[in-house]
Amino acid sequence: xxxxxxxxxxxxxxxxxxxxxxxxxxxxxxxxxxxxxxxxxxxxxxxxxxxxxxxxxxxxxxxxxxxxxxxxxxxxxxxxxxxxxxxxxxxxxxxxxxxxxxxxxxxxxxxxxxxxxxxxxxxxxxxxxxxxxxxxxxxxxxxxxxxxxxxxxxxxxxxxxxxxxxxxxxxxxxxxxxxxxxxxxxxxxxxxxxxxxxxxxxxxxxxxxxxxxxxxxxxxxxxxxxxxxxxxxxxxxxxxxxxxxxxxxxxxxxxxxxxxxxxxxxxxxxxxxxxxxxxxxxxxxx
Numbered sequence: 001x002x003x004x005x006x007x008x009x010x011x012x013x014x015x016x017x018x019x020x021x022x023x024x025x026x027x028x029x030x031x032x033x034x035x036x037x038x039x040x041x042x043x044x045x046x047x048x049x050x051x052x053x054x055x056x057x058x059x060x061x062x063x064x065x066x067x068x069x070x071x072x073x074x075x076x077x078x079x080x081x082x083x084x085x086x087x088x089x090x091x092x093x094x095x096x097x098x099x100x101x102x103x104x105x106x107x108x109x110x111x112x113x114x115x116x117x118x119x120x121x122x123x124x125x126x127x128x129x130x131x132x133x134x135x136x137x138x139x140x141x142x143x144x145x146x147x148x149x150x151x152x153x154x155x156x157x158x159x160x161x162x163x164x165x166x167x168x169x170x171x172x173x174x175x176x177x178x179x180x181x182x183x184x185x186x187x188x189x190x191x192x193x194x195x196x197x198x199x200x201x202x203x204x205x206x207x208x209x210x211x212x213x214x215x216x217x218x219x220x221x222x223x224x225x226x227x228x229x230x231x232x233x234x235x236x237x238x239x240x241x242x243x244x245x246x247x248x249x250x251x252x253x254x255x256x257x258x259x260x261x262x263x264x265x266x267x268x269x270x271x272x273x274x275x276x277x278x279x280x281x282x283x284x285x286x
Contacts, residue, residue, distance in 0.1 A: 116197030
């Protein structure tokens with residue numbers, strides 16, 4: 001074998017090995033990728049080629065946590081993330097919310113009410129663009145928080161919930177954003193709305209966004225302190241690792257690329273932007 005051929009063979013072997021390592025590293029997250037168009041495909045390929053799913057270039061360390069719930073993959077923040085630790089230190093929760101012996105749904109409903117009062121209605125900061133870090137949204141550093149908005153309240157809420165050890169997901173509703181939390185005791189997803197400071201319930205049972213959507217669609221009663229019209233649309237977004245999520249803009253999982261992420265749930269009456277980007281998927285009541 002000539003020298004040049006050996007160089008090509010070695011280079012090809014290294015490239016193939018590197019590609020295999022990348023495939024193995026990203027394989028657990030394959031269900032999160034979605035290609036509604038060329039832009040999302042290019043960002044996904046670039047992310048897989050350059051970045052690593054946990055740690056490495058394009059990530060902030062090994063603080064991302066991958067969880068599998070009901071055969072679905074979610075990206076959340078590890079409870080030990082330094083930003084979450086600081087969040088609890090700088091903006092502490094009540095002893096009741098921190099008490100892990102109490103029912104999760106009670107603690108989380110109290111957390112939603114707590115978060116709903118954190119941000120001011122008016123602020124010298126603009127509404128957009130908004131950070132993804134709860135600390136930055138709350139004005140850690142210069143003491144000037146961002147003005148209240150459902151998306152900001154939800155980002156703060158899921159980071160608090162992750163700090164308490166819960167798995168979370170984002171909920172894109174009709175002109176509104178809320179959060180879903182997996183209740184480890186009841187083994188089901190429940191919706192919490194940190195903008196309104198409450199959670200949908202029926203006969204004292206906490207509901208998932210899916211259950212609330214179906215009750216709303218059938219015209220059946222349930223309790224919710226906000227506008228029930230938000231349940232015209234329910235889209236589930238499986239990524240809430242916002243403390244770890246200061247990804248560069250080219251990164252597929254940068255929050256500005258939200259519309260490229262695969263929704264795990266998509267209601268039949270979803271807003272047109274989601275109907276254009278995904279095929280509706282039949283859901284379970286979870």
